[in-house]
Amino acid sequence: WFSAAQLSPSIMLKIFSWILVAATLAFSEGRPLVRQIRSANEFDRLLKKHATETGLPVIVDFYSDGCGPCRMMAPIFKKLAEEVGQDKAVFVKVDTNSQHELSSKYQIRSLPTFVFFLGGKKWNQFSGAGEGQLKQMTQQIIRQSEMDNVVLSIDNLTSYYKEVEPSKTGADIQTVYDKCVGMVKGSTQCMGAAANQLARRLKKKYKKAPQLDKIFADDARKPGSAKESNKPQEETKKSSSTRPDKPNLQLATKEQLMEELEKRLDVEREQEAENEDDDDETENKNSYVKGDFPERVVIIGGGPAGMSAAIYAARAGLVPVVIAPPMGGQLQGKGVDVENYPGLHNMTGPGVVSAMRTQAASFGAVFEMDQVVAIDASSRPLVVKTNETSIETHSIIVATGAESKWLGVPGEYEMRGGGVSTCATCDGAIYRGKDVLVVGGGDSAMEDALVLARTSRKVTLIHRRDSFRASKVLAQRVIEHPSITIMWNTVLNQIIGEAIQTEEGDIVDMDQEQPKLVKAAKIMDINTQEETTIAVDAVFIAIGHTPTTQFLAGIVEFDEEHPGYVKTVGRSTKTSVAGIFAAGDVSDAVYRQAITSAGSGAAAALDAERYLSEEGLGNEAAEFEAALMAELMDEAPEERISYNAYIDAGGKVNMKESLATEL
Numbered sequence: 001w002f003s004a005a006q007l008s009p010s011i012m013l014k015i016f017s018w019i020l021v022a023a024t025l026a027f028s029e030g031r032p033l034v035r036q037i038r039s040a041n042e043f044d045r046l047l048k049k050h051a052t053e054t055g056l057p058v059i060v061d062f063y064s065d066g067c068g069p070c071r072m073m074a075p076i077f078k079k080l081a082e083e084v085g086q087d088k089a090v091f092v093k094v095d096t097n098s099q100h101e102l103s104s105k106y107q108i109r110s111l112p113t114f115v116f117f118l119g120g121k122k123w124n125q126f127s128g129a130g131e132g133q134l135k136q137m138t139q140q141i142i143r144q145s146e147m148d149n150v151v152l153s154i155d156n157l158t159s160y161y162k163e164v165e166p167s168k169t170g171a172d173i174q175t176v177y178d179k180c181v182g183m184v185k186g187s188t189q190c191m192g193a194a195a196n197q198l199a200r201r202l203k204k205k206y207k208k209a210p211q212l213d214k215i216f217a218d219d220a221r222k223p224g225s226a227k228e229s230n231k232p233q234e235e236t237k238k239s240s241s242t243r244p245d246k247p248n249l250q251l252a253t254k255e256q257l258m259e260e261l262e263k264r265l266d267v268e269r270e271q272e273a274e275n276e277d278d279d280d281e282t283e284n285k286n287s288y289v290k291g292d293f294p295e296r297v298v299i300i301g302g303g304p305a306g307m308s309a310a311i312y313a314a315r316a317g318l319v320p321v322v323i324a325p326p327m328g329g330q331l332q333g334k335g336v337d338v339e340n341y342p343g344l345h346n347m348t349g350p351g352v353v354s355a356m357r358t359q360a361a362s363f364g365a366v367f368e369m370d371q372v373v374a375i376d377a378s379s380r381p382l383v384v385k386t387n388e389t390s391i392e393t394h395s396i397i398v399a400t401g402a403e404s405k406w407l408g409v410p411g412e413y414e415m416r417g418g419g420v421s422t423c424a425t426c427d428g429a430i431y432r433g434k435d436v437l438v439v440g441g442g443d444s445a446m447e448d449a450l451v452l453a454r455t456s457r458k459v460t461l462i463h464r465r466d467s468f469r470a471s472k473v474l475a476q477r478v479i480e481h482p483s484i485t486i487m488w489n490t491v492l493n494q495i496i497g498e499a500i501q502t503e504e505g506d507i508v509d510m511d512q513e514q515p516k517l518v519k520a521a522k523i524m525d526i527n528t529q530e531e532t533t534i535a536v537d538a539v540f541i542a543i544g545h546t547p548t549t550q551f552l553a554g555i556v557e558f559d560e561e562h563p564g565y566v567k568t569v570g571r572s573t574k575t576s577v578a579g580i581f582a583a584g585d586v587s588d589a590v591y592r593q594a595i596t597s598a599g600s601g602a603a604a605a606l607d608a609e610r611y612l613s614e615e616g617l618g619n620e621a622a623e624f625e626a627a628l629m630a631e632l633m634d635e636a637p638e639e640r641i642s643y644n645a646y647i648d649a650g651g652k653v654n655m656k657e658s659l660a661t662e663l
Contacts, residue, residue, distance in 0.1 A: 033081050034061075035092040040101045043094070050090055051120030055149045055216040057141040058117040061093040062103065065350070067111045067426035069129040072325035075369055076131050080138060086223045088142050097429050107500060109517055109538070110417035111426045116141045119148070127417030129325075131387075148192040150212040152180065152199065157190075160202070160210035191215060286361040288321050288368040293620040294381040294392035295321050297608050300372050301399030304594045305584025307356035308601030309397045309608075314363035316609050317619075321393070322360070323368045323386060324400075339473075341595050349425070352594075372400075377555050377577050394617045395579045395608045398552065398566065399601055402545030402585040402592075407439065411495030411518075412541070419518025419538040420495060424448035431538045433457050437521050439492050440542035441465060446474035448542045453483040460534065462490040462523055487523070493531060494522040495539050547586045556580060562589035573604040574611075581607050 037043045037060075050056045061077050063070035074093075081091040096103045096111065106115055110127040114134055117123060123141055126133055154177050161168040180190035180198045190198065195212055203209035252260070299309050302324030313320035338344050338352050347355075361367070368386070376383035381392045404422035406412060412420055421427040424438075424447070432455040438448050441463035452459045461478065466488045468475040478484055497516030518538055524531045547564045557576040559565040566575055566582040573581040583604035584597035612618070 033086070033091065034078050035090070037092055037094045037099065037102070040099065040105070043092075043099075043102055046090070046092065047117055047120045053216070054090075054221045055119075055145060056088070056090050056221055057123070057145045058090045058092060059138060059141070060115045060117065061091075062096055062106070062108045062111065062113040062115065063093055064096050064111050064426060064429060067423065068325070069426065070112045072369070073112050073129050073131070073134070076134070080135060084138060084142065087218070087221045089138065089145075100429075100432055103430055107517065108430055109419045109427070110421055111430070113417070118145055147196055149215050150195050151189050151191040151215050152177075152195040152210060152212055153189075156211045156213070160208075164202075164206040164208060286366050288323075288366040288391075290389065290391070291621060293624070294394055295319075296393070296612055296617065296619065297321070297395045297397060297605075298323060298382075298384050298391055298393040299397045299399060300324065300384065301397075301401055301584065302357070302367075303353070303399065303401045303584060303597065304356065305399035305401070305597040305601035305604070306397070307353065307360055308598040309399060309583055309605040310360035310365040310601075311356070311363060312602045312605035313397075313608065314360055314365040316605070317364075318605075318609065318612070320360075320365050320397075320605075321368060321391060322365055323370055323372055323384065323391070325369055325371060338594065340593070372551055374551055375555055375580075377580065380579075382579060394615070395581070395611055397573075397581045397583055397601070397604045397608055398549070398575075398586055399583045399597075399604070400548040400586055401597075402547050404541065405544050405546055407492060407541055407543065409492055409494055411497060412539075415495055415497050415516055415518055418497060418500075418516055420541070421538065422541050424451040424540050424542075427538070427540075428452045429455055431456050434537040435460070435535060436538040436540060437462065437492075437534070437536045438540045438542055439463075440544075441468045441470060442542070442544060443470045443474055444544065445542035446470045446478050448540050449478050449484050450474070450481065452540065453481050456483070459484045460487060460536065461485070462487045462492065464489065464491050464526060489526050490523050491526055492521060492539070493524050496520040496522065496533070545585070545592075549586050556582075559587075559589065565589045573600060573607050579608075579611060579615075581611075 035046075037046070047058060050058055061073070063074070065071075077091065077093070081089075084091075094102055096108060106122070106125075112129065113125060113127040114137070115122060115125040116137055118141055123144070124137055126137065154174070157177055158170070158173055161173050176198075177190055180194050181188060183194035183197075184191055199209045199212055296318045297313050297320045299306050299313070299320050299322045302322060306322060306324060310320050310322050338347055338349055341352065344352060357367075368389075368391070370386040370388050372384055372386050374385040375396065376385065381394050382396055384391045384393060384396060406422075428436075428448075428451050431452070434456055435458045436452050436456045438445055438452065438459060438461045440448070440461075445461065445463070446468070449459050449461045461484055463486070468478075470478075479486065496519055498519050500515050500517055518536060520533050520535050521539055522531055522533050547566070549558070549564055549566055552566065555577060557567045559567045566587045568575060568582055568587050573583055573587070575582050581604040583600040585592050588596060588600065
């Protein structure tokens, strides 16, 4: 690329003319279901457009491709957009890795974060993979936008008083109207909540309400409406013929040319965004569709153990159903390269999980993006219960992995999503150029520190011992890294935060405790008991994981020596319940590696296949189809001979001969 100073005026004029033509030809038939934001200017224009032209709320998903919960919420966000409809709300997504300006402006401290805008102002926000909360806030802001989309004109108010109280003078009516206008900040009309409030009071007094008109017509809110889609074209026509302030390309300075060029480029980018097709079709490919018969094997978990089991089971023709959010477990949150998995080079955790998933799908595995909440093993077939459905199956492979541990120190729970995190890959990019703190001494802590050191100004790593228990290679990289400061024999006592500063016009609920952002941390030297406060913008907890096996309580036996880990029989993956198998970190309290998890996943699939064969549990759908076909083919010979398609078609005896002659 080149700077403006390197371009001659003639070249700049040609480039500008070409962009002008491209922007003029751009035309939109509507807007995408979920729009990807490419620049801060585009986002600001989007908010302004829907604040002044449609009145629709704008719901924004701040995400990152390396964030597991973000991947889990992506299909939910899109599905919600489909259910709500484009005439009710506008759904957009912002990649925090490329849009640092927007992430900083709206103080995004955890991913995913959903921010709700109404009238161009921030209305509310929350962080985390909360599907219920997302749906609830979406419905609330839609109702609010519909309530605000009303205006009471002075003419309607005058006509109303003539009907209900003819004695009311024009001056008195104007006084009532002015009071309503005064309740609406920066407006000269009685509109929104103020108009609704006045209408309710008048109805209570006179048993009838005045007529309220809509600020934005229903047609203006629909994508592809004349107002929305034709505006760019109309503006272009005006700019090329009637506008008196049209820039003169021959007399304009280089700065004016670059400014106008940037405007035209923004218009073109916006039109490209409006015309883009949804690229999420692959999300629905290989999705599970419930059938009439029990599944042969259901795999719970989407990490290396689950994907390995899916590949082996699919190649055996078992058509496994993988139930898991698209998070991929611990490996999904591994931002550094996976160096200890044979055959993989220059691949990150998310890349490995994606490749495994693609391979499993290619052999016939199907996926259900949901969370398992319970298993019913009281009868056969087994039943796997999720948040949305129940699936009957003859066998289950549990490969749910482990979840992050927390310290339980003051401020940790309150500021989750406000600077406290367990996933550096997910949230690290948000703290570009800032100071962060990492707690831990194992491989997870080393990986988080190295990931954060790429973008953060300073990384402070504290460990309660005088040496790391991480692998030597990772530990040495951390020790030698110039941006990482290590504090030995140190523990975290408290996380300190301050309330989020709200902008003018933002809606604040005074009845709720205002969210806080991390500003400092209290740490203590365990030898001297000396406590110190250090200024940090984020705290990353990396002290290990616990197996995700809570939903198995009371169903299978657990390892007495290692609480939380499922007990398996001998060297197999069998559990205490026939037909249920365990693989990966749910049963491995010793190694807990991606490669060993993948191996145990393969073993679980082989054990499940052997179990199904021994129990005589085959493909019931195929067996039923074969039996049905056999029954149809096993009809009496006279019945088959008596059927004549030609007679059945028209009763003409010589039709067969005539057709043969004709052919």
